[in-house]
Amino acid sequence: MTSHYCPHTPQEIREMLDAIGVASIEELFAPIPAELRAKTFNLPAGMSEFETLARMQQLAADNCSQLSLFIGGGFYDHLIPAAVDHLAGRAEFYTAYTPYQPECSQGTLQALFEYQTAICRLTGLEVSNASLYDGATAVAEGALMALRATNRNRLLVDGCINPASRQVLKTYLSNLDVEIVELPPLDGLLNRPALAQELDDRVAALLVQYPNIFGCVEDFSPVAEQVHAAGGLLVTAVYPVALGMLKSPAEIGADIAVGDGQSLGNPLSFGGPSFGFIAAKKAYIRNMPGRIVGETVDKNGQRGFVLTLQAREQHIKRHKATSNICSNQSLCALRGLIFLSALGREGLTELAQLNYDKAQYAKASLAAIPGVTVLQSAPSFNEFTVSLPKSADQVVGALLAKGIVAGLPLGQYFEGSENLMVVTVTEKRSRKEIDLLVRELEVALCN
Amino acid sequence: MQLIFEQSVPGRKGVMLPASDVPRAAALPEGLRRAEPAALPELSELDLVRHFTNLSRRNFSVDTHFYPLGSCTMKYNAKVLENAANLFAPLHPLTALLPGGSDLCQGALGMLYDLAQMLADITGMDEVTAQPLAGAHGEMTGMLLIAAYHKAKGNQKKYVVVPDSSHGTNPASAAMVGYEIITIPTAPYGDMDMELFKQAMNSEVAAVMMTCPNTLGLFNPHIKEIADIAHSHDALMYYDGANLNAIMGKVRPGDVGFDVIHVNLHKTFGTPHGGGGPGSGPVGVKKALVPFLPMPCIVHDDDSGQLRVQTDSPQSIGRTANFFGNFGVMVKAYAYMIMLGREGLIQVSEQAVLNANYIKEKLKGYFELPYDQTCMHEAVFSASRQLEHGVHAIDIAKFLIDKGYHPPTVYFPLIVKEAIMIEPTETESKQTLDAFIEIMIEAAQLAESDPAAFAAMPVSMPVTRLDETKAAREQNVCCVG
Amino acid sequence: MSIYFTKEHEWAKVNGNLAQVGISEHAAHELGDVTFVELPAIGKQVKQGEVLAAIESVKAASDIYAPLSGKVVKVNSTLDATPEQVNESPEQAAWMLELELSDPAEVGSLMNKEQYDAYLKSL
Structure with missing residues (x-):
C-alpha cells in the first residue's frame, strides 16, 4: 500500500x-x-x-467530558476566546519550527517578543524567556537559575508549593550537590519560624508560591527583604490569572517568577501541552534557561527580532549551557499571548474578579454546611481549603458519581490531611453549579 | 509591523466575559492587591485577528514552504491529527487520581497505555514513559534513570561519553544530571573513533550517548561492538532518537544493545513543531531500568480489566513533569501511528532515506560532501568550495529564502566546517526535490559567477539580514512602555 | 615588558611578577563580534591552564585559560559595557585582567610573538 x-x-x-x-x-x-x-x-x-x-x-x-469541575491543583478550567484556536491554528504558526532563520520567521519571533513583553508586564519583572515546558519544570529551572546566579547550593522550599512542582524539583536536582530544605506548612502558610531558623548565607533562594496549594494568599514582601538580607533570591511561582488581582512578583520583591501558562488560553487536555514561564530581574538574564527573543535592526535600520544570547544555550555551550532545553512550548505561549491580548488590561482584571467573587460565594456557602469548616488563616483567590467531617476521598468519590469533581483531596500529599480538600471555582462555574455542589456535598455528608 | 502593544487604545476590548451571577465579594486587603492592572494590549477582536494573521504571514512553514531543516524532521503534519487532539480538550488530568476517577478517563488512559506499547515495539524496549515533554527533557529523564540504576547497584560513576558529532542537548542533559563529559572525536570514516573510544572507556563511565544514524546521517556499523564494550564496564547505552525517522522497521535500538532511548514525537511521528514546541519525548527502557521510571504511570489492573494510575513506586526517580506529559501531542502521534500502521512506518523510513540519497547524489557534484557514503535520512554537505569565493553557508541559506525555500540546518554538526545539513523527509514529492536541487545548483553557480551578490540577500522578506550582535549586546527582550 | 602567547590564543604581557592577560587578534577574529566577557573575581587564584574567564560572541562561547599561574589583582571592567573593544583592540585596550604571578618561570613554556606567528601559519 x-x-x-x-x-x-x-x-x-x-x-x-x-x-x-x-x-x-x-x-x-x-x-x-x-x-x-x-x-x-x-x-x-x-x-x-x-x-x-x-x-x-x-x-x-470512553472519557467523561461533562464533569462539573471544582478541581485545580495547577490546571484550571477557564474560558478560551474562539480567536485563540483560530489564530494559533494558522498553519504558518503551527507547522513552523524554532526561528533559526530570522528573516523568514519574523511572525514567530515578533509573537514571542510580544509574549515576553506580556509576561514581563504581568509579573512586573524586566526579562522573560520564550517559554519553558510547564509550571513544575519552571519551578525547577527557576531554582537552578538562582543556584547559578548566587553560586550557592542550598534551597529553602515552602511546603505550600504545589506538591507536583516540589517533586519535579527534587527529581531534577536529585543527582546534584544541592541541599533542599522543605519548610513544612504552618496552618496552610509559609512556616516563618522555620524560615528564620534555616535562612543563612548558604541559601541560594527561597521558593514560594501564591496562591499556594491550599489556596492561601499571603504577603511575601517582608520575606523578600529577609531573604535578600541573607544574600539569597526570592523565587515565586504564580498563577497568572490571579495576577489580574494580586500583587505582582516584582511588587513583592521577587527576583525570579515562574508559573504554568495553561490557564492562559490552553485547554486542560489531560494535563498538556501547556507552557511554563520564567521572568527575572535583568541582572540575571545570562543565567536564564532556554530561548530568548531580542529586538534589533536589519541592514536598513528597520526593526526586527532574533533569537539572542544564544551563547547560553546547549547548541553552543553544550555541557556548560544554562539548561539542556531546546524545544519549548512556543505554540502554547502564543496561545497565552493571544489570550492575554484578547482580554487586555481591563479584561484580565475582570476575569480575576469573576474568579474571586465566585470562589468567595462558594466558600461562604460551603462554610454554612454544618460540620464543614474553611481554612481561614489567610485570604484566598479562587481556591480554598475546606475541612470535612469525614474523609475527603470518600466525599469526592461520592460526588464524582454524580458528575461533580468536588475538589482535590489533600490526604495524598500531607499527613493527617485526610479530611481536607481544596475547592477551585473558576469563572466557568455558574451559581447553579455552585449551589448544586453545596447541596450534593450536604447529601454526601449525611450518608 | 507594529507591536500589538503599540496598537493599544485604552478602554478597548477583544472579548466580552459573561456577567457575574454571584454577589461582589469584599475586596482583598490592599497589601495583597496589585497597584495597577498589567499593561496588556487593548484592541478589538478584529484588530487582534488581523495582527496575528498578518504576523503568521511573516513565517515560512511546512504548509507553505519546503523546510529541509536537518535534524528536525520537518515532515508534513496530517490535518486529521489536529482534529483528533481536540477530542480530548476538556479532560482534567487530576480526575484520573480521584477515587473512581480513572473509570471516567479510560479512553485517555488507554491511549497512553497503547502509545507506550507501540513505541516499545518500534524501539525494541521493554517499557516506555511518555512523561518527558520534549527530546532534551527525555534525555535528561534517561540520564536520571541511568543515575538511579547505578546508584541502586552501588556503582561509582562520574562520566558520560558522547561523540563530538552529537546534538548539544546530549552533553547538556548529562551535565544537568551532574555527569562530567568525555567527548570522542569523529574518525575520517564519519563515525566515532573506535580506538579513542576504547581508550576513553573506564569503570567510572555511566553511559555512552549515541545518535544512530548520527548527525552526519551515517549509520554506525560497529554499534553492537560499542554497546558490548560499554556494557563490559557496566556503562549503559543511550540512544538519542532524533534520527529515528531513518530506521523504523529496519533496526530496533533495543535489539542492538541500547538500554535507554528517547523518541521525538514531533519529529518522527508527524506532530507539528509549533514554532519551537510543544514536542514530546517519551523514554523507553530495558527491564533493568523499569523500576526507576517516573511517576505517575498507567497500569493495567488485571482484576477489573481497567487501567488506573499508579502514583508511587519505591525506586522511581520521581516526577519529571507536572502530569502525564504533553498529552495533546501524544494523541496526534498515536493517531499518526495507527493511521500509517506497520507498512506505512516502514515506508516512511524507506522514502526518507531514498529522498536524502537522491539529493546527496544530485548535489555532490556542486557541494563538498565530506563523508561520501550512502546516507540515511539526511545528507551533510559543506560550503567549503563556495567559501573559496567568499560565500558562506549562511549566504546560501539567505539565497534559498529569496527563492522560497526554508534553508537546511547550517553550521551543524559543528565538526563540519560551513555545514549544510539537508533532511528532506519522506513527505516531499520528487517534483519538490527536483526544484530544490535546481535552486541549490543555481546557488553554487552564483557563488562562482557573482559571489558579491549574496551579501544583500534576502531581499524578498519583510526584513533584510538582522544585526544579531546589537541584539546580544543591548538585550532588549521586552517592549518597555 | 614582553608579550607571550599560548596555543589557546591568550596573550600575557609580563612585567616583573605581574602579567596582563587578553586574547590574540587571531582569536578575536575567529570569535566574531564579541558580546560579553565574563571576568573573574579579584583575588581568584589560578594555575596555568585553568579556566580564568569566558568570552561570548553571537554564535560562539569559549573559555579563556590562565596563561600563567597566579592571583587576579585587577580586571578591566570597561569590557562589561563595551565588549566590542575585544574586536577593536584585542591586544591593547581589551586587556582583560592582571595576574600577580606565583611562578614567573612558567613564562618559558609560552611562545614569543615570532613563535606564535609561526604557530598560526601551521594551523
Missing part, C-alpha cells in the same frame, strides 16, 4: 534509484549489518484518516 503521505509513484522511485545508482531501496540500507536488522515489528496495519478519526472518537467517548 502506498500512503498519500509518501507521494512517490513506483515510476518515480525507479528514476530516483537510477539516479542514485542502486537497484533497490533495500540497497540503501546496506550500511546496516544484517545481524543488526529488526527481527520483529508488530504494529497493526494502517487505515484511512476517516477510520483513524473514528477510532479516536471512540477513545474520546
